[in-house]
Amino acid sequence: PLSSMLRIHVMQIIYNLSDPAMEDALYEIESMRRFAGIRLSRVPDETTILNFRHLLEQHTLGKKLFKKINRQLARHGLMVREGSIVDATIIEAPSSTKNKGKARDPEMHQTKKGNQWHFGMKCHIGVDDTVGLIHSLATTAANEHDLTASDQLLHGKEKRVWGDAGYCGIEKREEHKNRKVDWFIAERPGKRSTMSKVAL
Template sequence: MNSTAPVQISFALAEYEGKKKITRREVFLGKMEQVVPWSRLKEVIEPYYPKSGKRGRPPIGLERMLRMYFVQQWYGLADEAVEDAVYDSQALRNFMGIDLSRTSVPDATTLMGFRHLLEAHDLTKAMLVEINVMLMERGLLMTQGTLVDATLIAAPSSTKNKEHARDPEMHQTKKGNQWHFGLKAHIGVDKESGLVHTLTTTAANVSDISQTPALLHGQESAVWADAGYVGVEKREDMQKALAANEQTVQWHVAKRRRTLTKLADGWQKSMAQAYEKLKAQVRAYVEHPFHVVKDIFKYKKTRYKGLIKNDAQLNMLFALSNLYMVRGELRP
């Protein structure tokens, strides 16, 4: 066969390429195709990815598996649902570089194995770090100020399963007058860009304030937090962390509402309320990553059991949310 002969495309692909409308999915995938640092992320995973051997089926290409894994995160799909979606969608097959006339879609078991590989070697956290390094090189991630906050992620509370029990690593907590069962995602966010630089994952009953030392990267000079972090600067673990980094931090922690209401009416109360409003305007940036992960990537409930698996997924989700939030600046 002549190697210079033109490559024939399938009838389905030819018909798809001839359509006039560009779907929202195509637009989204096209943008993310341009902003994801594929080569840098492959370098993170490659030392742990199985190599082709003389026996057995050769492993599927690393980039194809990484693209399939990202599709799973962007659209909030289970392993089997991702496989079905790629078979159903020409846009997803184009993104993964799959022509069904020549190759099949990686099955759900292969994707599950890839996911377990990332979890076993803590590679999603390494990818979050690598993406943030790239963003710092581009001048999109600063280090002078940090916003800290946490959000609740629900876990299945049903006991109608094989073990007849809820996930033992998840717990319940009360927020307002409502009880929640699941986990907490605690994040440290860059003040200027709203990008996540640090993440910890705990059960829902762990206090927000206890995770603060782990959310600071050690270079910031100011920290903003809501009223759940009142007194954080006096905690022994926080003082030890700052001393270890030879760090001095200016704290901007919201006052509790009842503290403001107790103030007598007058200029002092007006000034205090104005200052709290200014702090709230700065803290608002911490909600942007939560919005992307929960509302755009549809991550509102845990899919896996245990904190380790969910922490791995959350690291990847927030890494992808960082890219999504600055997609305009990163695209050529």
Template sequence: MTQLGLGLDLSTKRTRKREFLDEMGRVVPWQKLIALIEPHYPKGKTGGPPFPIQTMLRIHFMQQWFSLSDPAMEEALHDIPLYREFALLGTGMTRLPDESTILRFRHLLEAHKLSARILATVNKILHDKGLTLKVGSAVDATLISAPSSTRKSGTRDPERSQTQKGRSWYFAMKAHIGVDVESRLVHTVKCTPANVHDITVAHKLLHGKEKVAFADAGYAGIEKRGKTKAVQWHVAMRPSKRRKLDKSKPLDWIYNKIERLKAGVRAKVEHPFRVLKCQFGYLKARYRGLVKNTAHIETQFALVNLWMARKALAKAK
């Protein structure tokens, strides 16, 4: 016979998920983001009263953190008390947001390009607190895999493309980012089809105030491009050329040492990608079209910045 009611107080257990939500709840600038969305939010003159903006924003962010679709988010709100608690949906609520409500909120952010403004707002707060210095940037790109076809049309997304990396082929999009080399925080995000070469987007990843920029060997020749000549570029040597260095020779030893130093700085651009893919579990593009996925990724990197700066933000308060 199954025993129930063991007298356990489940509310006292500090799970990792609860700790994560508590930390993010403290560092997200809710009031500033609410003020950003409020002019565009429906007033509820017809139909039922709309849910508070903060509730919908918290639900939207949980979708990013836990990689939940709109239907999965609706089910999670019904199944998981912790999610309802974080979304400020108290026990007295007579209804919960359904997947259509969650979808409309996401479309509202996309229609008014609020995801880019969310990233800019977060970055301004971080800069005002002295967490970004803007003296140097590192740029890089990562492939975000896309479904080979969509359920409705059965065809590939025309705004994605196929590209080769190593010996493998991918149908994907690219997320290009510019990162502050001191803080490792993302200041610029651009998305393109996978077949767009990294070097063609590089100048758009600079904020314009940096003096130096770091990049991997895929950006070789960027210093010759007119749009980025004002910046001193430090681009990694191609691996095939570096393997030919004879470290027993003084000059080659110096070249190898310089490459190691450049790699140490350039590696900081990988930290936001690690949080995006490993911490938040964002491994595959969810939506059809670059506009929707760009909005998704911009929001993701705003949250990545807050996660990476959470300890510094806690000290700054």
């Protein structure tokens, strides 16, 4: 049913699960099946989950659904909205992933993180720093810099923003220059190692 697929989609976003991982989680975690309103014998496979997500994307319903959920959370006092944590994570995809035209999906790229190569997309999130709920979500190709989507992750009412070293220089970007927030961005590892103990 539609309501079950919508609930599965929400869980997939909240728990940052790939399509195969979402299918596995539904088989393994009874509380997820209960939330989705499905029985063990009715768990959708990863292709069904993927197709449903693409259907939402095709009709730009994913973001509308996300905003609706956040409005409900805010109405119940679960969104404090004074501070945000921004972060990004790579969502892996098989390198053989093809689109309808039997070509590599142009939204997916390879990128190197540390000494390891990854192929897929990057999920960027903005999280309320008090209650830990996601309020903003954006996706890019995996090779896009974390800063690229940073403007989409802030709702504009923040007084403080937290981020890892991937967000160094965020306050200098044109789209953030007029924000009146305190930026708490981690130093790059190389810079941290050269800091004196006094500075630490």
